[in-house]
Amino acid sequence: MPSAKRLYAVQTSSTIAQVATLAGVTFRALRYYEEVGLLSPTRDRSGTRLFDRRQSDKALMIARLRRMDLSLADIRWFLDVETTDEGRRRFLDRALNEQLTRLRGKYAEVQSMVDQLASADLVSLSAA
Helix, strand or coil, rough: CCCHHHHHHHEEEEEEHHHHHHHHCCCCHHHHHHHHHCCCCCEEECCCCEEEEHHHHHHHHHHHHCCCCCCCHHHHHHHCCCCHHHHHHHHHHHHHHHHHHHHHHHHHHHHHHHHHHHHHHHHHHHHH
16 A cells, blocks of 8 residues: 555646646647746656646646737746736736737638628639
8 A cells, every 4th residue: 555645646746648638738838838947847766747736737827828829928927927816817818808909800801801702703713
């Protein structure tokens, strides 16, 4: 039977595979986040990365912020500089509003293309 200390360590650490699966990212992404200093997992005797709860949560947050197209510099700011909940809320509000503005611009471009295609002579476009 494992000791209480060993059992506790097993229950509170996750491997890179487990964290990658939970976060929906590749092993390489997690290694890169470690390389650039966003994550700092520990390693066991064999060199396997182990993510404690804090590092796992941080990896999940990084993945969510990347899916929202935030840059790694913005994510670093969010994680390291903004230390209050209010500061983080303001930061995310600003960043997500900027993203929304960019997406609305892209949507307008796509809609313009759709309108142009709808009004174009499709026969002459396919012959070109």
